[in-house]
Amino acid sequence: MIKLVGQRLLAMVPLLLIVSILTFSFTALLPSDPVDLIIGDRGSNEQHEQVRERLGLNDPFVTRYLDWLGRAVQGDLGTSFFNSVRVTDAVLLRMPATLSLTFASVLISVVVGLGAGVAAALRPRSWIDRLATFGATIGQAIPNFWFGLILASVFAVTLRWFPATGYVPLGENPLGWLLSITLPALALGLSTSAALARQVRSAMVGVLQQDYIRAARAQGLSSRRVIFRHALKNALVPVVTVLSFQITVLLGGALIVEQVYAINGIGSLAIAAVRQQDIPMIQGIVLILVLVVMGVQLATDIVYGLINPKARPA
Amino acid sequence: MTDPLLQIEDLTVTYGGRSLLGLKTRGVDAVKGANLTIRPGETLGLVGESGSGKSSIANTLLGLVPASSGRMMFDGTDLAQMKDGYPDVVRRKIQAVFQDPYSSLNPSMTVEQIVTEPLKIHATMTRADRRARAAELLRMVNLPETHLPRYPNEFSGGQRQRIAIAAALALQPKLIVLDEPVSALDVSTQNQIINLLYERRDATGMSYLLIAHDLALVHHISDRIAVMYLGHIVEEGPADRVYHQPAHPYTRALLDAVPLLDPERQRARRAARRAAPPTDLPRIAVQGCPYRHRCPRAIDRCRSESPRALAVPGGGTAECHLLEPSGTTPPAQQTTPGAKGPASNTPPRKEPA
Known part of the structure; x- marks a missing residue:
């Protein structure tokens, strides 16, 4: 029984990785830009860029994913885009x-x-x-x-x-x-x-x-x-x-x-x-x-x- | 002669027949007026085709199906009167072994749990005593004690049937109902199980009611044989007499169904069988002989009058008009020679009484 539980726990690791890659990809593929929603229509281009930079949205996809994964493993799933609440x-x-x-x-x-x-x-x-x-x-x-x-x-x-x-x-x-x-x-x-x-x-x-x-x-x-x-x-x-x-x-x-x-x-x-x-x-x-x-x-x-x-x- | 252990008299078992929305539906009589006797230490073989009522007798005897009428005197109590299940004192004296060992053992219980369950209900024993008894029971059926903590799915058919027998032996019953105990097993395993059953009976003096369709097997192990057809016991008697000198045409037909080793004789017999009336005839006989539709020697009287059980020379009885002294020639003299099981070597012909 302990062996069974051990096997199952090990099998969870690749599954979790796949799930995380999939959800990360889906959200990255969204056609609209979350920054528009955050600062609205009135923001200038510089403000826009600042926000993008702050949220890390300018980094390449793989970097963003690995960054997120590295922190997720430690229990930190990041911070909400809209308020400073931790996820x-x-x-x-x-x-x-x-x-x-x-x-x-x-x-x-x-x-x-x-x-x-x-x-x-x-x-x-x-x-x-x-x-x-x-x-x-x-x-x-x-x-x-x-x-x-x-x-x-x-x-x-x-x-x-x-x-x-x-x-x-x-x-x-x-x-x-x-x-x-x-x-x-x-x-x-x-x-x-x-x-x-x-x-x-x-x-x-x-x-x-x-x-x-x-x-x-x-x-x-x-x-x-x-x-x-x-x-x-x-x-x-x-x-x-x-x-x-x-x-x-x-x-x-x-x-x-x-x-x-x-x-x-x-x-x-x-x-x-x-x-x-x-x-x-x-x-x-x-x-x-x-x-x-x-x-x-x-x-x-x-x-x-x-x-x-x-x-x-x- | 010793008192019988079990005496079934005029037993009828009816299925269905409940009233539904005020309409009474007529039930089906699976067993009609059956009489059977089993003495202590004796094995009674009960044979017949499927649907003949063999298993209904077993189920009724085990208290799984209520008797509609009749008596079942077992060790001084009439079981037919106990509609709400048997008291424990009776229950522990009758145990059962069923046909399919793959379905008759609970897959989620260990061998030890299966074998000791009857002891838990019927005997006050400590855990350690039960465990010791379980080990002893496994030894009786030639299985090592190390199997106790294992589950049924780890065993072969023959081993499973041994476990089922061990559970049936647990309470030292006086009667074990064996419902087709070996027909689900392969031939080499069948022999081992039969020998085991023999050995246990001789060691304990208990009785068996052996239900089977293989007449050669039944003859081999039984003291007496009863033959059932459509709920009637059409013939009953000492095993050798029934096997070698069948008095009822149906018993003969059953024996003829055992294939012969000689192809010439087998061919001739098949031709004779093809010439016989078809077997797919109405199964409900309200009056007259139940076998008359299939009987090659049926006479007018068979249509109108139900045959009584008549004594057969050599022991036992058979329900056939042809056995009456005034009747036509008894069936035993009319049959073709060699129309018996392979074990029969020109048995003495029975003379009309």
Whole structure:
């Protein structure tokens, strides 16, 4: 297992390099000049040149990239073009909101998806199964931002159970944090749980037909033990793979749902950075998000190895 | 004679037949009025084509499928009455080994966990005792103790089946249901597993219900053989008698399905089989003999009247009108010579009683 983790960590290095080169190239290829946005139309040519020089935009592409890379390795992702905020600080400041939202929605997705999937698989073609399949279809069809708006208008505006907008940091007020995150997490998590429920159902139905389930029942194991210890553990093998993709999708979805609930997370930071062509900021956000996704995939691989002996390196 | 360990009387197993939106759907009888007896230390071979109800009997006996009617007296308790699963005292006396060792072992459990799981549920043992017992069980099935921490995917089919047998032996059951235990294995491995099963039975005095479709194998290992067709037990008796002197036309057809070594005889037999009525006939016989559609010797009476189980000379019973003293010639005399398995050497012909 340690060997596996080591291998994965090593494999991340070239991947991160490729991602950084790609984002660096894309931002360098942009047709418009960020300097125009910074000083506006009124600036003289000299001012223009001064700013370019100060931001290092006159250096050749390779020099700029290596320069940036050298500092990024030390944890310094540069400074925003528009204010003197350091990119690392800005991203880390916004990260907790986005990650809370992502992981709360992962939790909802897993609980609802597993519950519905297992319930459906235990009684195929029953009303529970039909309801779960119907719900999954609806859940997959509804866009999460629209669902978010509906939830907000019903539970925040009409019923006033939850705040309609804003984010309360966990450290400040745990209850406020929970309330502020419930609706956006539901909007994200429920639509993702649909795909998960389908996956769980089909994996579970497949496993329940295996002879080792019959053997376990014949040995006199309780249904609970058969379902949770024998069936679910094996059904989770394909589910974990799907879940790792889903977490990535949820992270992307969080950036959008943040807008609906006016949560100051990575989403609004990224949108502002793109609009202003704040190249260091875009770079930094992409790199950190890629790191998070890689972390999730590493965790998935570890969990996968734990539940599936075949995936373990010999 | 010793008391039977298991006595199945008039057992019927019906699938489906639930009421749906007020409409009653008629279920399918997978087993109809079956009678079987297994004595302690005895092996009963149950044969028949797929869909004949062999596995339904196994599943019912294991408490996986409820019995619709009838009795299953096992060691003093009627299992057919226990609709909500068996109590642990009964459960630990009946264990099972299934056909496909690739699907019958949980891939996420180690050999030790698989073998000791029955002990965890049914016996109060310390961890160390369980581990010692697991090692002992592996030795019984000729596997080294070092396999205990390994996972099923690291083993071959034969080794996996040994592990499955070790798990079935864990609680020292009185009866093991062997549902096609070797048909998924290659021939050289089959022999090892059969010998292992023999050895374990002789060492412990337990009984086997062996379900298989290979009559030669069943004859080899069983004391008695029961033949099933469409949910009915059409013939039952001592293994040698059933194998060498089949009384029911269906048993004969099963034996004829074993290919002969002599190509001339095999050709002649194939020609005879082609001349026989097609086998794709309605499978639901409401009245009359269930085999009458395929039987080459069916008479008018077979259409109207269900045959009773009649005693066969040499032991056992068969459900065939042709065995009645007043009936027409018994089937054994009408069949072509040499139409038996390769092991049969001109067996004595059975005379009409």
